[in-house]
Amino acid sequence: MKEKLREAIRAVAEKEGRLVVLTGAGISAESGIPTFRGPEGYWTVGSKEYRPEEMATFAMFSRNPDEVWQWYLYRLGVCRKGEPNAGHRAVVEMERLLGDRFLLLTQNVDGLHLRAGNTLERTFQIHGNIEFMRCAADCTRDFFPLPESVATKTKDEPLTDADRAALVCPRCGGRSRPHVLWFDECYDEEHYRFNSSIQAAVAADMLLSVGTSGATNLPMQVGAIASQKNALLVDVNPDSNPFSTMAEGSGGFFCQGPAGDILPEFVDLFAP
Numbered sequence: 638m639k640e641k642l643r644e645a646i647r648a649v650a651e652k653e654g655r656l657v658v659l660t661g662a663g664i665s666a667e668s669g670i671p672t673f674r675g676p677e678g679y680w681t682v683g684s685k686e687y688r689p690e691e692m693a694t695f696a697m698f699s700r701n702p703d704e705v706w707q708w709y710l711y712r713l714g715v716c717r718k719g720e721p722n723a724g725h726r727a728v729v730e731m732e733r734l735l736g737d738r739f740l741l742l743t744q745n746v747d748g749l750h751l752r753a754g755n756t757l758e759r760t761f762q763i764h765g766n767i768e769f770m771r772c773a774a775d776c777t778r779d780f781f782p783l784p785e786s787v788a789t790k791t792k793d794e795p796l797t798d799a800d801r802a803a804l805v806c807p808r809c810g811g812r813s814r815p816h817v818l819w820f821d822e823c824y825d826e827e828h829y830r831f832n833s834s835i836q837a838a839v840a841a842d843m844l845l846s847v848g849t850s851g852a853t854n855l856p857m858q859v860g861a862i863a864s865q866k867n868a869l870l871v872d873v874n875p876d877s878n879p880f881s882t883m884a885e886g887s888g889g890f891f892c893q894g895p896a897g898d899i900l901p902e903f904v905d906l907f908a909p
């Protein structure tokens with residue numbers, strides 16, 4: 638690791654600064670969960686192939702609820718098979734060392750950060766969690782674990798009548814939907830911790846962005862705010878991306894490579 642980067646992180650640690658870690662799909666890539674960028678991204682409905690940006694929308698769910706649920710139950714199976722990797726474990730160590738000076742904002746819906754050991758209290762799942770569902774008609778703002786009777790799917794396995802009967806809102810009995818933020822929906826505080834994430838960015842002394850392509854709105858705002866506030870920006874990604882550009886443009890650092898190799902090297906720098 639570059640000496641200048643080491644010194645910059647130590648300076649944040651020594652003044653008891655606040656760390657915000659912002660993760661995207663890239664941190665889970667080494668756990669076998671595909672990002673949205675690769676060839677795995679496509680999904681076929683009828684005879685047509687769709688991109689995630691088209692599948693993960695309320696508009697698509699309104700037209701094809703069964704197909705959208707099938708896609709999520711397929712992805713749920715992939716997520717459940719994945720185990721936390723060295724990158725997730727390094728983020729757990731950072732929380733252990735920093736306590737209340739640590740916050741994790743994750744775009745991942747796979748729940749791997751929580752399974753690795755980060756606390757729910759300091760983990761904002763800003764795009765939801767694929768293990769949960771909620772009322773499609775918003776009769777209640779609560780969300781619920783997926784019923785145990787609903788099994789994950791292979792790519793060609795359609796929903797059964799029993800799945801359809803189980804995937805309903807426990808309150809009104811109407812259709813349920815996955816508890817995730819779709820591309821044609823807005824962030825809010827209650828489900829996605831929007832305001833809390835903005836506040837975290839304002840208060841951050843260091844923003845560590847990992848494995849995100851900058852395709853979504855709140856993460857980009859978090860990056861821009863932290864940069865304006867002169868936080869130290871460090872980006873970890875095998876490819877350059879808007880966060881690496883932001884980091885390098887503000888006197889921060891772009892660490893080019895996989896999260897599982899790079900994040901463990903940072904951990905000791907946060908020790909008191």
Ligand code: NAD
Nearest residue numbers: 661662663672673674744745746747764848849850895896
């Ligand atoms: P993305 O798919 O747009 O981009 C992934 C990024 O990760 C890319 O910049 C890529 O270069 C980088 N990357 C790939 N391998 C890496 C590695 N080993 N270490 C570090 N970085 C690596 O992902 P995004 O920016 O998170 O946005 C896409 C949306 O997709 C989000 O809304 C998210 O909710 C959703 N999504 C979530 C999951 C998940 O929960 N694991 C998976 C796919 C997509």
Ligand code: ZN
Nearest residue numbers: 772776806809
């Ligand atoms: Zn309902």
